[in-house]
Amino acid sequence: MAVVFxxxxxxxxxxxxxxxxxxxxxxxRLVAESLEELGVIDKTIGVAPVGCSVLAYNxxxxxxxxxxxxxxPAVATxxxxxLPDSVVFTYQGDGDLAAIGTAEIVHAAxxxxxxxxxxxxxxIYGMTGGQMAPTxxxxxxxxxxxxxxxxxxxxxxxxxxxxxxxxxxxxYVERVSVDSVANVLKAKKAIKKAFELQIEGKGxxxxxxxxxxxxxxxxxxxxxxxxxxxxxxxxxxxxxxKDITQQEVK
Amino acid sequence: MAHQDIIFAGxxxxxxxxxxxxxxxxxxxxxxxxxxxPSYGPEMRGGTANCSVIVSDDNIGSPxxxxxxxxxxxxxxxxxxxxxxxxxxxxLIIDSDLVNRxxxxxxxxxxxxxxxxxxxxxxxxxxxxxxxxxxxVEKTKIVKMESLLKALxxxxxxxxxxxxxxALEKGAEYARx
Amino acid sequence: xxxxxxxxGNEAIGEAAIQAGCQCFFGYPITPQTEVxxxxxxxxxxxxxxFLQAESEVAAINMVxxxxxxxxxxxxxxxxxxxxxxQEGISYIAGAELPCVIINIVRGGPGLGGIQPAQSDYxxxxxxxxxxxxxxVVYAPSSVQEMVDLIQDAFxxxxxxxxxxxxxxxxxxxxxxxxxxxxxxxxxxxxSKADWAATGLHGRKEHHVINSLFLQPEELEKHNEKLQKKxxxxxxxxxxxxxxxxxxxxxxxxVSYGTxxxxxxxxxxxxxxxxxxxxxxxxxxxxxxPKKAFEEVVDRTKYGFxxxxxxCGQMVEDIELSVKGRKPVNFFxxxxxxxxxxxxxxxxxxxxxxxAR
Numbered sequence: 001m002a003v004v005f006x007x008x009x010x011x012x013x014x015x016x017x018x019x020x021x022x023x024x025x026x027x028x029r030l031v032a033e034s035l036e037e038l039g040v041i042d043k044t045i046g047v048a049p050v051g052c053s054v055l056a057y058n059x060x061x062x063x064x065x066x067x068x069x070x071x072x073p074a075v076a077t078x079x080x081x082x083l084p085d086s087v088v089f090t091y092q093g094d095g096d097l098a099a100i101g102t103a104e105i106v107h108a109a110x111x112x113x114x115x116x117x118x119x120x121x122x123x124i125y126g127m128t129g130g131q132m133a134p135t136x137x138x139x140x141x142x143x144x145x146x147x148x149x150x151x152x153x154x155x156x157x158x159x160x161x162x163x164x165x166x167x168x169x170x171x172y173v174e175r176v177s178v179d180s181v182a183n184v185l186k187a188k189k190a191i192k193k194a195f196e197l198q199i200e201g202k203g204x205x206x207x208x209x210x211x212x213x214x215x216x217x218x219x220x221x222x223x224x225x226x227x228x229x230x231x232x233x234x235x236x237x238x239x240x241x242k243d244i245t246q247q248e249v250k
Numbered sequence: 251m252a253h254q255d256i257i258f259a260g261x262x263x264x265x266x267x268x269x270x271x272x273x274x275x276x277x278x279x280x281x282x283x284x285x286x287x288p289s290y291g292p293e294m295r296g297g298t299a300n301c302s303v304i305v306s307d308d309n310i311g312s313p314x315x316x317x318x319x320x321x322x323x324x325x326x327x328x329x330x331x332x333x334x335x336x337x338x339x340x341x342l343i344i345d346s347d348l349v350n351r352x353x354x355x356x357x358x359x360x361x362x363x364x365x366x367x368x369x370x371x372x373x374x375x376x377x378x379x380x381x382x383x384x385x386x387v388e389k390t391k392i393v394k395m396e397s398l399l400k401a402l403x404x405x406x407x408x409x410x411x412x413x414x415x416x417a418l419e420k421g422a423e424y425a426r427x
Numbered sequence: 428x429x430x431x432x433x434x435x436g437n438e439a440i441g442e443a444a445i446q447a448g449c450q451c452f453f454g455y456p457i458t459p460q461t462e463v464x465x466x467x468x469x470x471x472x473x474x475x476x477x478f479l480q481a482e483s484e485v486a487a488i489n490m491v492x493x494x495x496x497x498x499x500x501x502x503x504x505x506x507x508x509x510x511x512x513x514q515e516g517i518s519y520i521a522g523a524e525l526p527c528v529i530i531n532i533v534r535g536g537p538g539l540g541g542i543q544p545a546q547s548d549y550x551x552x553x554x555x556x557x558x559x560x561x562x563x564v565v566y567a568p569s570s571v572q573e574m575v576d577l578i579q580d581a582f583x584x585x586x587x588x589x590x591x592x593x594x595x596x597x598x599x600x601x602x603x604x605x606x607x608x609x610x611x612x613x614x615x616x617x618x619s620k621a622d623w624a625a626t627g628l629h630g631r632k633e634h635h636v637i638n639s640l641f642l643q644p645e646e647l648e649k650h651n652e653k654l655q656k657k658x659x660x661x662x663x664x665x666x667x668x669x670x671x672x673x674x675x676x677x678x679x680x681x682v683s684y685g686t687x688x689x690x691x692x693x694x695x696x697x698x699x700x701x702x703x704x705x706x707x708x709x710x711x712x713x714x715x716x717p718k719k720a721f722e723e724v725v726d727r728t729k730y731g732f733x734x735x736x737x738x739c740g741q742m743v744e745d746i747e748l749s750v751k752g753r754k755p756v757n758f759f760x761x762x763x764x765x766x767x768x769x770x771x772x773x774x775x776x777x778x779x780x781x782x783a784r
Contacts (some may be wrong), residue, residue, distance in 0.1 A: 012634075022557035043627035047493070057636045063625035065496050066638040068519050071489040074481065078493025079625075081477045082451050082501070086627045104489070271604065273434055278606050284433070286604035290459055290542070311693035313603045313686065316768045 008032040011042050012061050015225035017060065021214040022171045024053055024120065030184070031091065031118055032060060034192040038215075044087040045079050049094035049101075052126040070101025073108035075113045081096065087199060089116040095125040096181030098134040105164070111182040112203035116177030116194045118125040119160060119206065122213040123232060130216030134158045137149050137235055161208045171203035177210040177233065179225045190240075202244065210236060252282060252307045254392040255259065255315040257332050258347075260324025265379035270301040275401035276393040277305035282387035285313040286395075298327055305392050319347055320390055322382050324365075341389055343382050361385055363424045372420060373413040380414045382420025396421065431606040436571045439607050440504065440530055441466035443578035444608055449528070450499040451477040453490040455509060458542045459598040460532035463504040469752060484509040488516030488529075495525035496637035498624030500582055504530035506598075508547050510556075518557030522577035522639025524623075524654075528578065529563075529593045532601040533737075535764040544598035544765020546685060549741035552595050553714040560651050562658045564592040564665060565713040567684040571605040577711070579612060584665060588657055595713065597737060599686045599766070622679060661715060668717035670724070671695070675707035677728040678780050680706040681772075682746050683735040684713060691735055694776065695768045703780060707739055707755045710733075713742075721749040730779050731755035735772055738762055755779075 007013060010032025018024045024222040035041045042241040044062040048054060050069035057064035067075040072090035080088040096120050097105050108115065124142055125131040135157050149157075165173040172194055176187035187209055194205035210232050212224035219227055240246070256273070260266045270286050277284040288301040302315035320341040323329045326349050333355060336342050341359045347366035363385055365378035372381075387398055395418065402414050434442070440463050444452065452471055454464035461607045464480065471478035477494075481487035487503050494501040505513060510531045516562065531552065535545035552565045564584055568574035574596060581592040589778055625635040641647035669688075672695050681691045688709040695705045706728070708720045721732075731754035734743050740758045747756050759775040 042629055045497070045625050045627055054640065061628075061634055063627055063634050064636045064638075065493060065625055066523075066636065066640055067492070067516055068489065071485070071492075073518070074486040074489035075493035075496075077479070077486075078451065078453065078490035078501070079496075079497050080493075081479060081490070082494040082497040082499040083626060104486055107486065226458050245722060271433070272602060278431060278433055284606060286433070287599060288602055290598070290602050298547075309692075310689070311696070312690040312769065313605075314690070314766055316770075351443065 006214070008036050010036045010037070010061055011059055014058060016059055017055055018052070019215040021224065024209040025176045026184060027070070027118065027120055027187070027209050027211065028056065028059055030188045030191050031089065033188065034195050035062065035087070037192065038195055040087045040195070040199065043085065044089070047076045047079070047090040049090065049096040050127075050246070051096045053091055053093060053120065054127065056091050059238070067078040070096050070099070071104055072101065073113070073115070073117065074105040075077070077108055077111070077113050080113060080115050087195065088114075089118060089195070091118045092120070093126065094121045094123065094133045094135040098160050104162075105154070108205065109164045109167045109170045109204045112171070113125070114198055114203060116198045116205045116207070118191065120211045121160070121208055121210040121236065122211040124213050126213050126216055130213075135160075137231055159236060161206065161241045164206055168243055169204050170206060171204040171244040172197050174206075174243070175208040175210065175236060175241065176237050177228065177238055179210070179212070179228050183238070187212050197245070210238070231235055252305070252392060254305045254319050254390055255317065255395055256303045256305070256320045256386070257300060257315050257318045257335060258303065258322045259298065259328035259332050260348075262299040263345070264299070264324050265376070266324065267300045267301050267323060269383045270303040271402050272405065273305065273386070275405050276387075276397040279400055280393055282307055282393070283310045285310050286302040287313040298325070299302065300328065300332075303338060320386060322386060324379070324382070326350060329353070333405065338388040341386075345372055345378060345382060347378075359389070361425060365421070369417055370419050372416045377410070377414055377417045380417035381421035384418030385425040387418070388422035388425035431608045433604050434607050435462060435602065435604050436574060437462035437532065437601040438466045439571050439575050440578060440594075440601075441470065442609065443575040444502045444528065444582070445470055445474070445476075447579040447582040448500050449476070449502045449582065451479075451494040451501040453479050453481050453488075453494070453501070453503050455484050455487050457480050457509045459534060459601050460504050460506045460530065462601070463530060465534075468508040471491045477548045484512035485515065488513040488520070491527050492516055492520050492523070492525065495520060496523065496625050498626055500526075502528040502530065504532070506532045506534050507536050507545070510548060510551070514551070514557035517563070518559050518561060519639050520591045521561035521563065522559060523637050524589040525591070525637065526589050527589060527591050528585055529582045531593055532596045533595060533597045534610065540560060541764045542598065542691045544686065544737060545762060545764055546597055546687065546737040547739070547741065547762060548595065549713065549736070549738055552593055553716070554747070561654060562590075562661070562714055564588070564590060564661060564715075566592065566594045566667075567711060567713050568594065568596060568600065569685050569688050569709065571600065571603065572607045574600060575607050575609060578664075583615050583617065586620075588661055590657065590661070595685070596672060597685055598764075601746075623681040624675070625714060665712060666715045666717050666719070667711035668720045669709040669711060670720055671707040671709060673708070673724050675727070676704065677706045677724060678704045679726050679776055680708055680728045680731045680732050681735050682708045682710070682732055682742065684710045685737075687735055687737055687767070690767065690769055691772065697769055697773050698776060703776065705776060716749065717744045718749040721746070725750055726751050728754060731757065733757045733759060733779060734775060735767070736760040737766065
């Protein structure tokens with residue numbers, strides 16, 4: 001019988017704690033497959049955040065670090081600087097990266113740290129139970145914006161990819177989504193490219209992945225996908241924000 | 251017993267910290283114990299600067315000088331601040347070109363040197379600190395002049411060595427007067 | 428014998444770390460320790476090592492966490508307000524059991540405080556600082572030479588126990604110059620880091636995880652018990668102190684550390700001339716605190732002990748825990764960057780001893 005699908009060697013064969021319908025599993029797999037295909041699992045060190053993916057260190061097969069909330073890019077900097085031949089990535093959510101860890105991500109990008117950041121944006125704090133995140137959309141109801149995010153009171157969402165793409169140290173920034181098979185495939189391509197550019201020593205690479213949170217959004221997985229398509233993609237347009245390997249920057 | 255608790259004081263940029271350093275190097279040259287402690291902070295940036303130097307054949311306790319055996323001042327505020335820190339029978343060396351008053355103390359030795367003028371004659375006003383240091387070493391004998399010259403040779407800029415040497419000698423002459 | 432050089436405390440810190448094999452330094456400017464970072468920025472790139480100025484003290488300590496997890500010798504340096512910012516990272520490093528060295532050149536607080544020498548971070552350094560049940564080994568050198576020697580010890584002790592070690596000086600120690608010798612040290616047999624460092628698998632079967640998270644209470648408790656056992660070992664093996672002038676019958680014993688202990692030595696000489704027999708216990712490790720030093724003198728000191736600090740009595744309770752009520756424990760301190768004169772301290776001693784004889 002022909003084998004058509006196999007577990008990736010980049011992930012350990014253990015059950016995950018993610019909620020039903022959550023897309024973290026897909027994104028984990030895309031990262032792990034990329035590392036496997038590039039043949040670098042053996043020299044990769046990943047940094048897990050605080051948030052839903054806090055336990056990512058239990059799932060990835062490579063060596064892992066668990067960082068404090070928001071500090072993953074600083075921890076990754078310490079790792080990459082002390083082991084320059086290794087491949088280093090951070091896997092962070094939107095609360096971790098875009099609120100408490102804003103300074104760390106901006107400066108890691110500005111320094112052009114040769115690391116890759118996978119930024120999972122689902123517009124909400126998941127692990128703590130659905131509070132407003134810096135990426136929460138205007139009008140979006142969360143536990144701490146029960147009347148909907150009022151931009152006059154609570155400010156505006158941050159488009160992290162667009163912001164980081166202005167920094168010279170960032171060599172590749174793309175926003176992708178995992179709402180459809182086609183987009184999952186595109187996401188895979190982006191993640192793999194980000195690692196490739198890191199391995200080539202080009203600089204800081206960043207892939208933002210729009211993701212769903214059925215549990216905290218209070219929607220079914222299918223409704224969640226639709227909500228992402230209808231609300232998130234218009235506010236957070238997909239595509240390459242910066243790519244130094246392309247002359248033309250979109 | 252060889253022991254000197256010294257305060258050097260003046261404006262930033264006069265070489266206050268460096269004359270303390272050269273004396274400390276000279277003390278090391280003679281296997282004496284030395285410590286050098288600067289004032290630090292915003293006052294370093296162009297304001298008053300001072301440093302405490304201890305040279306001793308005994309172990310050095312506190313690096314802070316409260317009661318100085320010698321004080322060197324290169325401006326009026328420093329004289330006002332440190333004149334009373336000199337111990338009875340101690341030494342006060344004043345750059346009389348930059349200090350417009352007489353010392354009040356009568357229970358100490360006071361050496362007044364027009365150090366700016368002397369230094370300019372030697373080559374540059376910038377080495378007025380060396381004139382004063384020459385007087386200090388000559389008067390206190392805390393280190394030999396040769397040790398100080400060696401310290402200058404090893405730790406100072408080579409192109410200024412001859413000029414510095416002359417400045418030290420000129421200062422020493424004032425101490426012998 | 429290596430040659431003696433005249434060196435500023437802060438620069439000597441850098442050189443000592445380099446000679447101890449520090450591979451990475453992550454810093455951030457703050458008075459009065461900035462020369463440490465400046466020195467490292469000059470030297471480290473020239474010898475193929477890492478110097479990086481972080482965007483904050485928070486980032487710097489987390490870079491330390493990353494590098495320490497990679498198994499290299501790593502150091503950071505700051506002063507009080509900056510060390511407050513590092514506390515989160517220090518707690519993680521202690522929890523994940525990583526070796527590193529943290530320098531605190533203490534200035535007056537609380538808040539932005541001042542920039543002059545102080546010892547007001549004693550509680551923070553010895554009683555936790557960050558969250559959770561953890562301990563730092565805390566060295567308190569009193570001279571530039573001792574600081575150099577202790578920094579080299581600090582790296583070893585950090586590696587032996589897989590624990591962060593703090594070297595705490597004050598602004599005076601950082602800024603002053605003294606002759607210092609970088610002694611050749613015998614290479615110590617240190618435990619291998621290969622069984623825990625996250626360096627990439629490189630053929631290893633089990634992945635290594637640097638982590639301080641234990642979601643199951645049973646697991647976290649077990650982890651804490653393991654840490655406590657380690658701290659008990661440190662208390663048994665790593666206590667350092669100096670006893671000065673403590674022979675025979677004593678009128679009073681001063682307790683002080685760092686540069687203040689040097690002032691106390693001057694006081695002891697002054698008071699000897701007046702017929703008072705004063706001793707000094709100088710803790711070199713603030714944690715573990717040298718309790719046994721007190722056993723040696725508690726029965727021989729007539730008027731008990733006097734804690735002399737550049738803080739408001741933070742060391743007093745450790746002294747009381749050591750003296751256990753057998754003799755009075757007094758306090759004299761200045762704060763905010765004020766440094767007591769020998770006369771001030773002597774007057775306090777005389778007041779306790781019932782006036783000068």
